[in-house]
Amino acid sequence: MDQPRRFAFTLKRLILLLALVSTLIILLSSYLAIFQVERKLLIDSSLRASQSYAARLSLTADLFFNAAQKQLVFSAGLLGEEFDNLYAIAEEADRLQIQSKRYSSVLVVDKSGVVRAASRNSANMTGLRLVSDANTQALTTQNPVISSPFRTAQNNHIIAMSVPIRNTRGKYLGYLVAEITLQQGGIIDSLINARNYRKDAYIYVIDNEGDVLYRAADGWTESTPQGNVNKALLEGRDQGFLHMKNLQGEDSLAGFSTMEISGWTVLVLHPARADVVLLYQVMLQVLIYTLPFVILVFIVIWLLARYISRPLRQLASKADTMDSQDVSAEIQQINAWYYEASKLKSVMLQGIRLLHQRIEKLSTQAHTDPMTGLLNRRGLYEQVDKLLGEESQIGVVTLDIDHFKVINDTFGHDVGDAVITQLSRLILGNSRDDDLLCRMGGEEFLLLLPGTSLTRAVQLAERLRRQVAGQNFEGAGNVTISLGVTHFNPAKVNIDSALKSADKALYQAKNDGRNRVVSR
Numbered sequence: 442m443d444q445p446r447r448f449a450f451t452l453k454r455l456i457l458l459l460a461l462v463s464t465l466i467i468l469l470s471s472y473l474a475i476f477q478v479e480r481k482l483l484i485d486s487s488l489r490a491s492q493s494y495a496a497r498l499s500l501t502a503d504l505f506f507n508a509a510q511k512q513l514v515f516s517a518g519l520l521g522e523e524f525d526n527l528y529a530i531a532e533e534a535d536r537l538q539i540q541s542k543r544y545s546s547v548l549v550v551d552k553s554g555v556v557r558a559a560s561r562n563s564a565n566m567t568g569l570r571l572v573s574d575a576n577t578q579a580l581t582t583q584n585p586v587i588s589s590p591f592r593t594a595q596n597n598h599i600i601a602m603s604v605p606i607r608n609t610r611g612k613y614l615g616y617l618v619a620e621i622t623l624q625q626g627g628i629i630d631s632l633i634n635a636r637n638y639r640k641d642a643y644i645y646v647i648d649n650e651g652d653v654l655y656r657a658a659d660g661w662t663e664s665t666p667q668g669n670v671n672k673a674l675l676e677g678r679d680q681g682f683l684h685m686k687n688l689q690g691e692d693s694l695a696g697f698s699t700m701e702i703s704g705w706t707v708l709v710l711h712p713a714r715a716d717v718v719l720l721y722q723v724m725l726q727v728l729i730y731t732l733p734f735v736i737l738v739f740i741v742i743w744l745l746a747r748y749i750s751r752p753l754r755q756l757a758s759k760a761d762t763m764d765s766q767d768v769s770a771e772i773q774q775i776n777a778w779y780y781e782a783s784k785l786k787s788v789m790l791q792g793i794r795l796l797h798q799r800i801e802k803l804s805t806q807a808h809t810d811p812m813t814g815l816l817n818r819r820g821l822y823e824q825v826d827k828l829l830g831e832e833s834q835i836g837v838v839t840l841d842i843d844h845f846k847v848i849n850d851t852f853g854h855d856v857g858d859a860v861i862t863q864l865s866r867l868i869l870g871n872s873r874d875d876d877l878l879c880r881m882g883g884e885e886f887l888l889l890l891p892g893t894s895l896t897r898a899v900q901l902a903e904r905l906r907r908q909v910a911g912q913n914f915e916g917a918g919n920v921t922i923s924l925g926v927t928h929f930n931p932a933k934v935n936i937d938s939a940l941k942s943a944d945k946a947l948y949q950a951k952n953d954g955r956n957r958v959v960s961r
């Protein structure tokens with residue numbers, strides 16, 4: 442069963458992770474910075490727009506009040522001259538109302554608060570005693586007054602604009618008052634309305650105490666506005682902008698401007714969340730525009746991470762096969778294009794060289810006999826396979842020193858060693874490069890002779906025997922050897938049985954009196 446592959450922190454993944462995390466942090470922080478800057482810009486611009494709209498409205502209202510006041514002052518001058526002529530003052534009141542159309546009614550009031558004359562549409566008020574605060578204010582101040590809104594007996598929501606009437610000697614006779622309706626369609630409504638501004642905006646007009654006189658939004662005007670705006674929010678400024686809650690309790694941004702003549706303040710409010718919604722749209726756009734670049738950056742980072750990590754990844758994969766023969770050549774192929782990788786590559790190559798030398802040394806030690814330098818039994822089996830595959834006939838000679846125990850016992854072990862070494866050199870001197878010569882153990886040797894017939898193997902064995910017998914061995918004098926010879930075809934006969942056969946021949950040579958060659 443396949444083991445599930447464990448996640449590994451490779452260099453490529455680490456570079457990718459690092460790059461991704463840092464890119465994301467940079468992106469997020471820039472995104473947040475853009476968000477903050479955009480938010481401030483949007484809020485600022487929307488506050489400024491509201492404030493300039495409020496300023497325009499209050500200027501328009503100021504121009505109206507100014508013109509209206511001048512008109513009333515002019516008429517009051519005429520009325521002062523003809524105050525006793527009831528017909529004339531009623532005509533003037535009517536003329537004013539018809540001409541201006543701004544006024545719902547025009548009244549001439551005497552100094553006791555009784556309506557002396559009225560425009561035709563309010564003729565029924567003639568003779569009535571007025572009791573409103575506006576009346577009291579006009580009579581007590583004897584100055585031009587713009588009243589706070591109030592409800593008339595006919596339930597009209599109005600403000601009253603009055604100017605004093607004096608005769609030619611300056612004596613106070615009463616006042617001329619024009620009533621201006623606040624209801625939808627009235628003059629204030631047509632001056633101050635939300636129709637030309639953003640749809641979510643509210644227009645408030647507040648008086649000096651902060652009481653809401655007028656409230657309108659897109660398409661509607663409140664007939665009896667209630668509520669109070671804390672004037673402390675305006676911080677004594679004539680115009681500016683502020684954050685506040687509207688009368689529904691929503692967080693709102695407001696621009697304001699105060700009228701000169703009435704002292705009323707126009708507030709233009711809109712809910713703050715509208716700008717936030719706009720901001721989210723802007724941020725979404727930013728995201729959409731930046732996304733392709735972000736993806737491109739990630740792809741570039743991914744390719745770079747691959748390119749940077751490739752030499753190290755390839756070197757790391759070769760670390761698993763450092764004992765293989767071809768690994769050095771494979772490592773040479775790796776493009777270690779930067780300092781650390783190239784350093785690692787050269788250290789690995791050096792390490793592999795040393796490792797292979799060491800392995801070779803160990804292998805040689807394991808396969809050779811240290812005393813004679815010949816192959817040992819393991820070394821023979823290691824190399825014989827090649828020989829067996831290539832040859833159709835192999836001569837086998839096995840040889841053993843005669844009475845070697847006596848040599849040891851007589852001359853000592855060192856002399857025995859020297860005899861073995863000298864014999865091995867002699868055998869080597871009689872063999873070809875292709876021959877496999879092996880010290881099988883003790884004083885026993887084996888010769889495998891590739892491509893050699895039995896006859897030639899016997900000839901070689903005989904030559905060896907004679908040479909040994911004729912040689913003087915240092916410290917031991919004359920030494921003889923016995924040899925067993927055989928021959929086999931590796932395709933047909935197993936090497937072990939061939940060796941056994943050679944051993945038998947050797948055994949027979951020993952039995953037959955030693956210092957001889959026996960073949961089988």
Ligand SMILES: Nc1nc2c(ncn2[C@@H]2O[C@H](COP(=O)(O)OP(=O)(O)OP(=O)(O)O)[C@@H](O)[C@H]2O)c(=O)[nH]1
Binds near residue numbers: 841857858884
């Ligand atoms: N000096 C020395 N002696 C060895 C070495 N290896 C084996 N011997 C000795 O070789 C001797 C072999 O003795 P045996 O097997 O009885 O044979 P032999 O005395 O040669 O008698 P035959 O083979 O029957 O002629 C033993 O005494 C071993 O101790 C070696 O590396 N050096």
